Amino acid sequence: MSDIADRVKKIVVEHLGVEEDKVTESASFIDDLGADSLDTVELVMAFEEEFGIEIPDDAAETIQTFGDAVKFISAAV
Amino acid sequence: MRRVVITGLGMVTPLASGVEATWERLIAGQSGAGPITRFDPSGVVTQYACEIPYGDGSDGSFNPDDWMEPKDRRKVDDFILYGMAAAQQAVADSGWKPATEDEKCRTGVMIGSGIGGLTSIAETAVLIKEKGAKRVSPFFIPGALINLVSGQVSIRFGFKGPNHAVVTACSTGAHAIGDAARLIAFDDADVMVAGGAESPISEIGIAGFNACKALSTKRADDPTKASRPYDADRDGFVMGEGAGVVVLEEYEHAKARGAKIYAEVLGYGLSGDAYHITAPSEDGDGGYRSMQMALKRAGLEPSQIDYINAHGTSTMADTIELGAVERLLGEAAETATMSSTKSSIGHLLGAAGAVEAIFCVLAIRDQVAPPTINLDNPAVAPKLDLAPNKAVKRRIDVALSNSFGFGGTNASLILGRVTD
Numbered sequence: 001m002s003d004i005a006d007r008v009k010k011i012v013v014e015h016l017g018v019e020e021d022k023v024t025e026s027a028s029f030i031d032d033l034g035a036d037s038l039d040t041v042e043l044v045m046a047f048e049e050e051f052g053i054e055i056p057d058d059a060a061e062t063i064q065t066f067g068d069a070v071k072f073i074s075a076a077v
Numbered sequence: 078m079r080r081v082v083i084t085g086l087g088m089v090t091p092l093a094s095g096v097e098a099t100w101e102r103l104i105a106g107q108s109g110a111g112p113i114t115r116f117d118p119s120g121v122v123t124q125y126a127c128e129i130p131y132g133d134g135s136d137g138s139f140n141p142d143d144w145m146e147p148k149d150r151r152k153v154d155d156f157i158l159y160g161m162a163a164a165q166q167a168v169a170d171s172g173w174k175p176a177t178e179d180e181k182c183r184t185g186v187m188i189g190s191g192i193g194g195l196t197s198i199a200e201t202a203v204l205i206k207e208k209g210a211k212r213v214s215p216f217f218i219p220g221a222l223i224n225l226v227s228g229q230v231s232i233r234f235g236f237k238g239p240n241h242a243v244v245t246a247c248s249t250g251a252h253a254i255g256d257a258a259r260l261i262a263f264d265d266a267d268v269m270v271a272g273g274a275e276s277p278i279s280e281i282g283i284a285g286f287n288a289c290k291a292l293s294t295k296r297a298d299d300p301t302k303a304s305r306p307y308d309a310d311r312d313g314f315v316m317g318e319g320a321g322v323v324v325l326e327e328y329e330h331a332k333a334r335g336a337k338i339y340a341e342v343l344g345y346g347l348s349g350d351a352y353h354i355t356a357p358s359e360d361g362d363g364g365y366r367s368m369q370m371a372l373k374r375a376g377l378e379p380s381q382i383d384y385i386n387a388h389g390t391s392t393m394a395d396t397i398e399l400g401a402v403e404r405l406l407g408e409a410a411e412t413a414t415m416s417s418t419k420s421s422i423g424h425l426l427g428a429a430g431a432v433e434a435i436f437c438v439l440a441i442r443d444q445v446a447p448p449t450i451n452l453d454n455p456a457v458a459p460k461l462d463l464a465p466n467k468a469v470k471r472r473i474d475v476a477l478s479n480s481f482g483f484g485g486t487n488a489s490l491i492l493g494r495v496t497d
Contacts, residue, residue: 017148041215049212 004051004077005070011046012066015039025067033066043069051077081258082495084336085171085324086435087163087272091127091317091422093137095166100439102137102421103447104468108301109422110315115278122287125300126278127317127423129159152216153225154194156320159428160226160274161233163320164188168234171324172336173268175235183267185238186227187257188274188322189249191427191482194221196279226274226320238266244427246482247388249273250321251430251490255345258325267330272322272431283316289355292316293391304424305451306389306417307399307463314390317423321431323438328495340438343475343493344375350485357394357481361401364388364479367487368405371477375491380409382491383473384446385461386433388481389417390424396457398479403460414471416464420450430480430488437476437492445470 009023016033029035029043044060047053047069053076055063063069088095091109092102102109109127118124132138141150144162164186175181201217219225224242231240239260243253250273257271277286286292293313296303304315331338348370350363357363372379385402389395395417403410418436425432440446445468452465462469475493 015148015151017146038215038219045212045214 002070002074004074007050008047008066008069008073011050012043015043015046023066025065027066028064030064047073053077078262079264080328081261081325081342082328082331083323083339083342083438083492084326084331085167085173086339086438087166087170088319088321088432088435089129089139089159089162090319090425090432091129093130094139094162095137096435098137100436103418103436104445106448106450106466106468107421108304108450109317110300110303112300113278113283116280118283121280121283122294123283123292123316124297125303125315126283127315128278129319153220153229154197155276156190156193156274157220157226157229159276159318159320160188160322161229163272163274163322164230164270167322167324168270171326173324173326181235181237183238184236185240185257185260185266185269186230186236187239187241187243187253187269187271188226188230189243189253189427190223190226190274191244191246191249192275192277192282193223195277195282197221199279199281230270236270239269243273245486245488246484247424247426247429248480248482248486248488249427249430250432251434251478251480251488252347254323254325254342254431254434255347255488255490258342258345261325261327267327269325270322271325272320273428274320275426275428276318277426278316278318286316291355291392302451304391304420306387306391306395306420306449307455307459308452309454309456311391311395311456314392314419315423317425319425319432320428321435323431323435338495340441340492341495342490344371344377344491346370346374346489348487350487352485355483357397357485359397361397363485363487364398364481365401365405367489368402368477368479371489371491377475377491379406381475382406382409382413382477383471384437384440384476385413385415386437386476386478387415387417388479389449390419391417398481399457399459399461410460414446414462414464414469416447416449418447420452430478433480434478434490434492437478440473440476441492441494444473446473
């Protein structure tokens with residue numbers, strides 16, 4: 001797994017309090033990992049902070065799964 | 078009017094997490110004061126406070142993991158954590174588990190706070206200054222709002238009845254219990270989970286009360302001696318933190334389910350000083366009228382009060398309250414006992430009134446008045462027995478608890494042994 005994926009996973013595990021093996025490519029933050037809408041806002045902010053990028057609101061809305069997040073961030077950094 | 082009784086107790090205090098552990102240490106005359114560890118106090122005047130003993134949950138220590146998951150705790154200010162802990166203790170103690178939708182809708186929550194998420198407000202302001210407004214957490218507001226203790230408790234247990242929160246500075250806890258009891262008396266609910274929670278031991282909290290000249294500053298060498306209500310050498314209150322929560326229940330409802338009934342809420346009085354933002358009027362008129370109103374509601378004579386848990390913060394105002402109580406009781410002051418448990422646990426601000434009401438309940442249960450520790454040299458000669466340094470075993474059928482707050486807001490609760 002890439003360095004980016006590892007760092008994203010660490011944030012997800014920490015913020016959502018889930019087991020690491022639950023954070024799979026297709027795992028949805030809301031449907032599979034127990035996040036609510038405020039959790040997803042906070043996750044996106046944590047990604048921005050960790051990777052020094054800006055994720056606009058319309059782009060943030062497309063980040064639904066762990067895989068989406070890794071893909072978006074890999075393209076942005 | 079429907080009768081209201083107390084069927085569950087919960088607390089987190091600087092002496093311990095849990096009602097029995099706190100009570101045992103209180104009766105033994107222990108102090109919860111020590112050097113400030115919550116933050117680096119080098120920038121503030123007062124170097125000590127009464128902090129909750131964090132630990133693994135054994136021997137009365139407070140283990141946050143026992144009450145909220147780490148991922149949820151991260152989203153709330155500590156006053157919500159303390160309130161959640163005390164509420165869970167109280168609900169478990171009461172054994173009340175509403176099963177039907179109607180029972181859930183008849184169970185409400187009213188847990189207040191004097192200041193609420195002070196620490197997170199300060200930290201977020203610093204964050205904005207350093208990193209910009211876009212970095213503000215979506216959990217900042219719901220983690221700092223005072224009524225979110227009531228909100229969190231209702232979500233945890235599914236209590237769908239009245240959901241409310243009191244904000245009356247240091248009278249909050251007493252007002253919450255009194256107001257919640259009225260909701261039951263008025264038939265708006267059958268059960269109310271009520272109390273107060275506070276987490277003011279942060280740089281902004283200590284600095285703010287230091288600026289008001291309200292805190293003790295002179296006893297960094299021995300913080301356990303700093304909170305000394307009525308003593309000639311007192312020099313301000315010692316900041317505390319924690320929460321107190323009770324389960325209030327309609328009398329017949331409690332009897333029907335065979336609940337353990339601790340005490341009855343007999344009277345409740347409220348008043349305003351209309352005098353000064355931080356100081357009580359010198360004749361103690363506001364507190365006097367608050368106590369008088371509670372007595373009238375209870376239908377009792379002053380001579381029927383056995384124990385008074387005073388507001389008694391270890392400030393100049395102690396003797397004003399003492400004078401008002403002695404005026405109210407008249408000759409009966411010679412036979413009543415009054416103590417300030419803030420001598421042991423410090424001042425829990427919005428949680429104080431709730432924790433102290435619970436101490437009154439336990440005083441009635443165990444027939445013992447907790448001591449006023451550090452009272453070595455009374456500032457005035459009291460007519461009342463102030464239980465200096467030693468708990469007093471005595472008959473206690475009726476107890477009065479006073480709470481007075483900034484803004485001149487006063488609350489008095491009268492609790493009594495349940496009789497048929």
